[in-house]
Structure formats: C-alpha cells, structure tokens
Amino acid sequence: MPAPSDNLKLVAEETVIFVCDIQTKFQSAIYGYHELITTVNKVLKIAKVLQIPVVVTEQNPKALGPTAPELALGSLGPLYLANVPKTLFSMVTAEVKDLLKPRGFKCVIIVGIESHVCVLQTTLDLLSLGYKVYIVADAVSSCNKVEVPIALARMRQVGAYISTSESAVFELMADSGKPQFKAFSAIIKEDKETTGNALRKLRPTFASNL
Numbered sequence: 001m002p003a004p005s006d007n008l009k010l011v012a013e014e015t016v017i018f019v020c021d022i023q024t025k026f027q028s029a030i031y032g033y034h035e036l037i038t039t040v041n042k043v044l045k046i047a048k049v050l051q052i053p054v055v056v057t058e059q060n061p062k063a064l065g066p067t068a069p070e071l072a073l074g075s076l077g078p079l080y081l082a083n084v085p086k087t088l089f090s091m092v093t094a095e096v097k098d099l100l101k102p103r104g105f106k107c108v109i110i111v112g113i114e115s116h117v118c119v120l121q122t123t124l125d126l127l128s129l130g131y132k133v134y135i136v137a138d139a140v141s142s143c144n145k146v147e148v149p150i151a152l153a154r155m156r157q158v159g160a161y162i163s164t165s166e167s168a169v170f171e172l173m174a175d176s177g178k179p180q181f182k183a184f185s186a187i188i189k190e191d192k193e194t195t196g197n198a199l200r201k202l203r204p205t206f207a208s209n210l
Helices: 033-050 074-079 094-103 115-128 147-157 165-173 181-190 192-202
Strands: 015-020 054-059 080-086 107-113 132-141 161-163
Touching: 015 033, 015 115, 033 074, 033 107, 033 132, 033 165, 033 181, 033 192, 054 094, 074 080, 080 094, 107 115, 115 132, 115 147, 132 147, 132 165, 132 192, 147 161, 161 165, 165 181, 165 192, 181 192
Parallel strands: 015 054, 015 107, 054 080, 107 132, 132 161
Antiparallel strands: none
16 A cells, blocks of 8 residues: 655656546536546646656546547657546556556546546545645646535545645656756746636635535
C-alpha cells in the first residue's frame, strides 16, 4: 500500500491523473460538458509538459460509448498508461490497482464524471488505499448540477483536496526556473479565457457550498 507523501503539495514525480468516464453518450446529459472538456484538455496538455502519467476509464462502454474523441489523449504517447473498461462505479478496479502498484504513485488527481457517483467512489477507494486525492473542481460535473457541490463537500469531508485546474497545475509546476516553464506558461496564457468560462459555468458558487 502506498504511503502518502509528507509533502502537502502536489509533486509531479509522485502524481498520476485519473480521467473518469468522459464518454460520448454523456455529451447531451452532463451539465457544462463543453467546459469540462476544455478544462480536462488543459490538464492533459500540462501533463504532457510535466511528464505526468494518465489513466482513463470507461463505464460500460458497450452501452455508453467510447471516451470522448475531443480529449487530447493521443498526444500523450507513453504517458497514456491505459484505458480501462469497467462495470464498477469506482475507477479502482483490479486492473487499475495492478497498474498503479509498481509505479510508486502517492498522489492522484481526478477529473471527469459523474461527481457524486464514479468520482466520489473512486475518491473513497483511493483514500482507503493511502493515496492523497485531489479533485479538480472545474473539471468534474454531473447530469444534475446540484449534485456537484454536495459531492465536492463529501469528498473534502473524507480527506480529499479540492482545487481548481489552474491552482493544481501551478502546484505541480512548483518552480518558474524549471526548463518546462516556458511551455507551461504558454498553455496557461492560451487557455486563460476558457479557464475563466469553465469556472463561471461549473463552479459559480463553489466557495459558498463548502
């Protein structure tokens, strides 16, 4: 079982990103789906710059379709560790556990859907296994938008860290003196408008719901 890092900050070298069930059949059902996609793509671009691995799951893909093609997963190369089909609501399947064990990850960042079902149950399972869990508040949603702040509050109560995409990626970057900072900064500037739009759409009253 992994031991949580003593460092309270996200550390890129200890981190894996989980992309939870962002599938084609959800497009018309999920609140703020377009904004969710843009935020997740920003996180994936930063993952490539900082060399952070990514694990994707699909909930019952025969019924709910494949992972959304709008996600920039193809550019990740070997950082894209797996796309795991599942029937469990949690992403922590036997296959995912086996994937994580030898790699020494301590921190898991979760983006995706639905906040109150698969994201929440993934969080509970990861915490029980000793991982530090970070939820990107502007990169999670549900069909019913009212479910989201309640789910975020629940996850915070049990020990997950709730952050925004910009805060989380700056935490991962840590130092403007690193050679990756120029590419990192370009992404932040390029996505400034879409980041603001996603926050206004997905988390307009986030602080008042914690």
